[in-house]
Amino acid sequence: MGNARLQSIHVHPVKAFRGLELREAAVEPWGLAGDRRWMLIDDGGKVVTQREQPRLALAAAEPLPGGGVRLSAPGRAPLTVPVPGLVGTVTADIFGTEVEAVPAGGEAHAWCSGYLEAGVRLVHMDDPATRRPVESGYGLPGETVSFADGYPLLVTAQASLDALNALIARGDHADEGPLPMNRFRPNVVVSGTAAWAEDGWTRIAVGEVVLRVPKPCGRCVVTTTDQDTGRRGKEPLRTLARHRRLDRELVFGQNLVPENRGTIRVGDPVEILG
Secondary structure, X not given: OOOOEEEEEEEOOEOOOOOEEEOEEEEEOOEEOOOOOEEEEEOOOEEEXXXXXXXXXXXXXXXXXXXXXXXXXXXXXXXXXXXXXXXXXXXXXXXXEEXXXXXXXXXXXXXXXXXXXXXXXXXXXXXXXXXXXXXXXXXXXOOEOOOXXXXXXXXXXXXXXXXXXXXXXOOOOHHHOOOOHHHHOOXXXXXXXXXOHHHHOOEEEEOOEEEEOOOEEEOOHHHHEOOOOOOEOOOOHHHHHHHOEEOOEEEEEEEEEEOOOEEEEOOOEEEEOO
């Protein structure tokens, strides 16, 4: 395992928007700096993702100094959205977990609603240190997460994607492969491991940052969404169902919780601690 390296780093400033590749990133207790601090909710307060709106794959958010974002999407003029002031919070529902969030201004709501042709609001997580605990049953006291699905970071392995693509090539929907890693929307991608080696990890170090590995990542319909076109297919869920079923979940990649702050950089060594 001495050859394992950090291959790439990805953040998603607005949850469900397209990812942004970085050369380095600060690791905070609740995730990579700038990752998923913004998200969309519907009129009932429920999170809106590519599950319901695959066109979100084509929307982009450029992080700005101070925590704001510059939104862009096909057919829309770009919009700069600052971090909202002290306007109070609204209750957002992230897959059954309620979290308080601060709404952006009306211009941002109109921009996002116009793009999706549906009523949505853009909200910001003002205090990630207190707003939302890590998924119940897997987090330790005091551990928190941004607007990510349940954990601060997600790691995938290039060798595992290669193995998965080899399985897809032998399946009923071989024409859909090979799939790129962005289907899985990871934060960090590791090279130099054996395929599926991450199944056995419990703690790893990426450069100067140590991370706990609480559980594998269960997968949903978002993985079938082409991140360049917004179109959906059958893979990789069809192949994961045959080869990567764990309990009731189809798994690819591992969730991570940082044990310390630090900066990670592409090329950093990855050490398996347990």
